[in-house]
Amino acid sequence: MKHVEELTADKASLESYLKGQGWLQLNEKITALEIPGAGNMNFTIRVKTGERSFIVKQSREYVEKFPQVPAPSERALREAEFYQLVSNKSLLNEKMPKLIGVDKKNHVLNLEDLGHGVDYTFLYQKGEHIDEAELKQIMTFIANLHKAINTKTTDTRLPNRKMRKLNHEHIFIYPYLEDNGLNLDDVLPGLRAAGKPFKQDEALKKKVGKLGDRYLQDGNTLLHGDYFPGSWLKTNDGIKIIDPEFCFFGEVEFEIGVTLAHLKMADQPDKLVEKALRFYKDRSALNESLCKQFMAVEILRRILGLAQLPLSLDLEKRKELLNEAQSILIPE
Structure with a gap:
């Protein structure tokens, strides 16, 4: 069974993970972390640096809000496949967040930050x-x-x-x-x-x-x-x-x-x-x-x-x- 790294809102560990994925530059620092919305299913966090912000979303083998409820851990990868299918359809992708990166091993998405909606x-x-x-x-x-x-x-x-x-x-x-x-x-x-x-x-x-x-x-x-x-x-x-x-x-x-x-x-x-x-x-x-x-x-x-x-x-x-x-x- 493969080991999955569970992300947390700890700034130092998240920064290390993001740099390991190449999603942060070596000299780029996290300045703030925010919960972007009242989601139930996944670990979702807004990452802010001095230059930009983006959304990190990880699906676990349970529902984030109700850890006692099991759920398919690969669901974020299915979401990624959806974004990839609509990526060349301008009428669709302009209405959705852009997919910036995918970590298949740990079921993590790097998504465009749509702002405080x-x-x-x-x-x-x-x-x-x-x-x-x-x-x-x-x-x-x-x-x-x-x-x-x-x-x-x-x-x-x-x-x-x-x-x-x-x-x-x-x-x-x-x-x-x-x-x-x-x-x-x-x-x-x-x-x-x-x-x-x-x-x-x-x-x-x-x-x-x-x-x-x-x-x-x-x-x-x-x-x-x-x-x-x-x-x-x-x-x-x-x-x-x-x-x-x-x-x-x-x-x-x-x-x-x-x-x-x-x-x-x-x-x-x-x-x-x-x-x-x-x-x-x-x-x-x-x-x-x-x-x-x-x-x-x-x-x-x-x-x-x-x-x-x-x-x-x-x-x-x-x-x-x-x-x-x-x-x-x-x-x-």
Whole structure:
């Protein structure tokens, strides 16, 4: 088993590592280290020197925020492969951080620093709405990705099976387990009782299982894989897209279904959710029925599963969304 050097925020040891990689000049000193955002998955740090700043990102064999949760240690390398695939597509790479370097042995990326941006998770707060022009940019980027990189345009494939397996468990399995280690009443009093009928709905679970099988199948199109407000960054240079570590070649309906689900859980107006779908469909083909089914699955998993969001929705609104999701998956 190969030895992996775990990076820390210790300035001296990090400086030594970066010089060993050739990512710092011999006479270049770290002047400051900062946490660039509220990420969960990886060790991520902003490195500042007298001349510049950049982002160092390492994936471990566990989730950084929850060390008890195992995760594929090579996921940063899959993210690197994504950046390499989009590197010659100007409409895509101008919206993403540039990949400066990769340390394959230690699963470390050296990425362009996009500055002190803020992600769009503020949308989950009560009364926050996304600007229509910004939403159009977000949906245009993902449509451009799907049109530009697919099995017709590249021989490269990016299965990312280990990350897909992890995601599959969290999306399609854990939310429906009676005892999955999460007391939903700790999230919101009354949510446990509200969720019980959905965990016991055998027809619903069967339908979710079939969609899970589709998710695990290889598809024709490169997906970002986790296209939600936490992956959209508002910066001084406009909107940027980050964290494609769940990327794989799959079905576009999964990608857009996830996006629409988060707009709904962020309590965005129905007309904005409809516009998001239209912005995408104006540029790229989509099976709307399948998309809505994946949207329903994402709503169920985020409200009932382990990957909770900072939602401001009250219990009645969450129940309303759960019932809507159920009616999409099991129409009367």
